[in-house]
Amino acid sequence: MGDYEFFTQRLILRRLKPDDAPHMVTLAGDYDVAKMTLNIPHPYPADGASKFIKRSQYAWDAGERYGFAIVLKETDTFMGVIGIIPEYQHYRAEVGYWIGKPYWGNGYVTEALKRVIQFGFETLDLNRIDAAHRSDNPASGRVMEKVGMIYEGTFRQVTFRDGAYSDLKYYAILREEYDTSS
Amino acid sequence: MKTLILDSDTIRMRRLEHADIPSIIEYASDIEIAKNTYVPHPYPPEAAIEFVTMTREAWNNDDGYTFALIEKQHGDFVGVMGLHPEPRHYRGEIGYWIGKPHWGKGYATQALRLIIQFGFEKVSLNRVSARHFTTNPASGRVMQKAGMIYEGTSRQEMYHQDTFKDTVLYAILKEDYHAQNS
Numbered sequence: 001m002g003d004y005e006f007f008t009q010r011l012i013l014r015r016l017k018p019d020d021a022p023h024m025v026t027l028a029g030d031y032d033v034a035k036m037t038l039n040i041p042h043p044y045p046a047d048g049a050s051k052f053i054k055r056s057q058y059a060w061d062a063g064e065r066y067g068f069a070i071v072l073k074e075t076d077t078f079m080g081v082i083g084i085i086p087e088y089q090h091y092r093a094e095v096g097y098w099i100g101k102p103y104w105g106n107g108y109v110t111e112a113l114k115r116v117i118q119f120g121f122e123t124l125d126l127n128r129i130d131a132a133h134r135s136d137n138p139a140s141g142r143v144m145e146k147v148g149m150i151y152e153g154t155f156r157q158v159t160f161r162d163g164a165y166s167d168l169k170y171y172a173i174l175r176e177e178y179d180t181s182s
Numbered sequence: 183m184k185t186l187i188l189d190s191d192t193i194r195m196r197r198l199e200h201a202d203i204p205s206i207i208e209y210a211s212d213i214e215i216a217k218n219t220y221v222p223h224p225y226p227p228e229a230a231i232e233f234v235t236m237t238r239e240a241w242n243n244d245d246g247y248t249f250a251l252i253e254k255q256h257g258d259f260v261g262v263m264g265l266h267p268e269p270r271h272y273r274g275e276i277g278y279w280i281g282k283p284h285w286g287k288g289y290a291t292q293a294l295r296l297i298i299q300f301g302f303e304k305v306s307l308n309r310v311s312a313r314h315f316t317t318n319p320a321s322g323r324v325m326q327k328a329g330m331i332y333e334g335t336s337r338q339e340m341y342h343q344d345t346f347k348d349t350v351l352y353a354i355l356k357e358d359y360h361a362q363n364s
Contacts, residue, residue, distance in 0.1 A: 090341045127346060128338050153334010157309050157355055160271045165308060174338055 004066065004119065008111050013068040013082065015060060016053045020069055023078040024049035027100030036137045037098050038159060056083075066119075070099060070112050079103045082112045084120055084129075091127035093120050110146050117147060121178050130172035134159075144171040148179065186304075188249065188296040193289055195249035195296055197241055198234045198262065202250050205259040206230040209281030217343065218318040219279050237264065247300070251293050253284065260284040263293045265301050265310070272308040274301050290321075294328035302359050311353035315342070325352040329362050 006013040025044060027033060034040040041048065056067035067083040080099030087093065095116055099109050113131075120126045131149060133140030141151075149171035157165035188195040207230045209215060216223030237248035248264035263278035276297060280290050294312070301310045312330060314321035322332075330352035338346035 090339065092339065152336055153351065155333050155351065156353060158271065158273060170334060172337060
């Protein structure tokens with residue numbers, strides 16, 4: 001579908017490619033990263049990244065979801081992934097992301113999320129973009145708040161992972177709230 | 183699992199049958215049902231056949247349990263209610279509608295209580311949820327009466343009948359259910 005590639009102040013957001021696989025295995029293989037996500041398995045299988053990248057490219061070409069590599073511009077370093085999954089019928093999309101532990105605490109995810117929200121509203125013509133984080137991962141909630149998403153509720157014990165239930169906190173931003181000047 | 187009947191004082195819940203099709207067509211054709219659910223309007227009669235066939239097959243595969251609601255005094259079909267499990271997360275979602283001539287008699291609340299019990303005691307779920315549009319507050323009261331707890335409102339989540347609608351989420355956990363029934 002689209003040849004979407006974005007440049008923000010410090011980042012490049014681009015389509016995933018096979019060369020990203022070894023970096024993904026290293027970063028996603030850290031349990032501290034995996035445990036906060038819904039779908040990153042742990043232990044992370046050796047071929048997990050290449051399979052994920054293949055699936056992502058297929059889904060991208062079909063317009064089903066856009067999984068972007070989060071790359072540090074200065075060093076061309078792969079740091080993580082941010083994906084947007086539209087449900088066009090309802091003019092909405094869900095966003096999910098993860099970033100490797102060495103890159104935490106620099107505001108990279110906030111920067112990437114802002115750009116993807118812009119993509120969702122201005123290119124995909126959506127009306128609503130939402131995201132969720134585990135209640136034991138409040139840092140992710142702060143990222144959502146920083147980009148202007150609004151808390152909508154806590155869904156209790158809604159996911160089961162590694163033998164335990166976890167609550168998910170949901171945030172969303174509507175088109176009418178999206179500030180094009182920021 | 184195949185011959186599964188749930189009973190309260192005034193209603194019986196059983197698997198849908200092809201004999202229910204005329205009643206389904208009659209009630210589902212009412213625009214008031216389409217306003218509050220995803221039942222299409224105008225309602226094509228073949229949709230009822232497909233609905234019964236699909237839900238019976240899901241029942242056979244333990245993929246989902248969609249019941250006919252029968253009012254015991256006269257044996258009348260009054261509505262449908264389904265429980266759709268997501269086994270990976272030990273959760274399930276409920277959807278239902280009651281034919282308009284049978285509104286206001288408490289059937290939905292009774293059925294919801296029965297299906298919640300079924301979900302925890304027979305399907306071994308940990309969480310059961312249900313949603314309604316904010317334009318249908320009566321459904322929220324049914325959920326409250328059945329012991330479900332409000333968790334959040336997803337703003338403009340659905341594009342339905344040419345407008346964006348907010349959906350309200352209620353859920354009950356196994357621990358809530360046991361606390362309520364001890």
